[in-house]
Amino acid sequence: MSIYKEKKVLPISSVVELTELSERQxxxxxxxxxxxxxxxxxxxxxxxxxxxxxxxxxxxKIKEGKSTFSIRQDEKIKTTRTISDSEIRRQMLAxxxxxxxxxHMKK
Amino acid sequence: MSIYKEKKVLPISSVVELTELSERQxxxxxxxxxxxxxxxxxxxxxxxxxxxxxxxxxxxKIKEGKSTFSIRQDEKIKTTRTISDSEIRRQMLAxxxxxxxxxHMKK
DNA sequence: CGTGTAAGGAATTCTGACACG
DNA sequence: CGTGTAAGGAATTCTGACACG
Numbered sequence: 001m002s003i004y005k006e007k008k009v010l011p012i013s014s015v016v017e018l019t020e021l022s023e024r025q026x027x028x029x030x031x032x033x034x035x036x037x038x039x040x041x042x043x044x045x046x047x048x049x050x051x052x053x054x055x056x057x058x059x060x061k062i063k064e065g066k067s068t069f070s071i072r073q074d075e076k077i078k079t080t081r082t083i084s085d086s087e088i089r090r091q092m093l094a095x096x097x098x099x100x101x102x103x104h105m106k107k
Numbered sequence: 108m109s110i111y112k113e114k115k116v117l118p119i120s121s122v123v124e125l126t127e128l129s130e131r132q133x134x135x136x137x138x139x140x141x142x143x144x145x146x147x148x149x150x151x152x153x154x155x156x157x158x159x160x161x162x163x164x165x166x167x168k169i170k171e172g173k174s175t176f177s178i179r180q181d182e183k184i185k186t187t188r189t190i191s192d193s194e195i196r197r198q199m200l201a202x203x204x205x206x207x208x209x210x211h212m213k214k
Numbered sequence: 215c216g217t218g219t220a221a222g223g224a225a226t227t228c229t230g231a232c233a234c235g
Numbered sequence: 236c237g238t239g240t241a242a243g244g245a246a247t248t249c250t251g252a253c254a255c256g
Binding site for chain 4: 012
Binding site: 022024028041044062067068069 | 215216217218219224225226
């Protein structure tokens with residue numbers, strides 16, 4: 001069933017049909033790192049149904065006035081939120097949270 | 108979920124990848140009425156995941172030595188079997204089973 | 215920033231035919 | 236019958252750019 005959802009097999013024309021977005025919009029959202037279609041050896045893009053769902057979601061947010069940048073940020077937060085406490089500790093030790101901490105300390 | 112399975116959105120290249128059949132084979136099975144992809148205004152074929160499953164099934168039967176004709180017949184029987192008694196009665200009244208009956212009567 | 219469009223080229227797909235068996 | 240292949244053309248997709256705002 002959902003083995004299909006992740007398969008990168010749809011040409012951009014089918015995605016246009018399914019999302020009601022233009023090719024330009026679809027390629028632009030990719031440029032802004034909101035989706036990542038697969039490329040064939042010839043350079044043709046192939047999308048998954050999951051990409052289609054993401055695009056429909058992106059489309060709604062854009063209509064609500066959100067920027068592609070903020071949409072991208074929201075994505076990152078969702079991903080970040082799922083990391084465990086131990087992972088957070090590891091990242092702190094790795095110095096990746098230092099900047100944030102320093103800014104907080106500076107009052 | 109399974110709304111995707113019926114959507115005719117896959118280009119033949121993706122079907123080749125998913126079924127491991129050649130374009131020639133896929134088009135030939137269509138010629139033998141085993142599958143019916145959709146055609147875009149430009150003439151390009153678009154398949155569904157359901158078509159892909161059918162093709163994998165067809166492929167297995169061919170390997171078992173079955174002919175495209177017999178595979179087509181099996182399909183028809185499956186379809187016929189699912190009609191209800193009332194539908195059979197309706198078809199009899201409509202004269203669609205007359206030929207079959209006449210042949211039986213002729214002993 | 216987000217999207218439309220014209221431009222030219224490259225990749226993809228299509229059909230009809232010949233071949234083999 | 237089922238499948239491979241070379242051939243030529245048509246449809247599809249791609250990139251980079253200019254435009255508007």
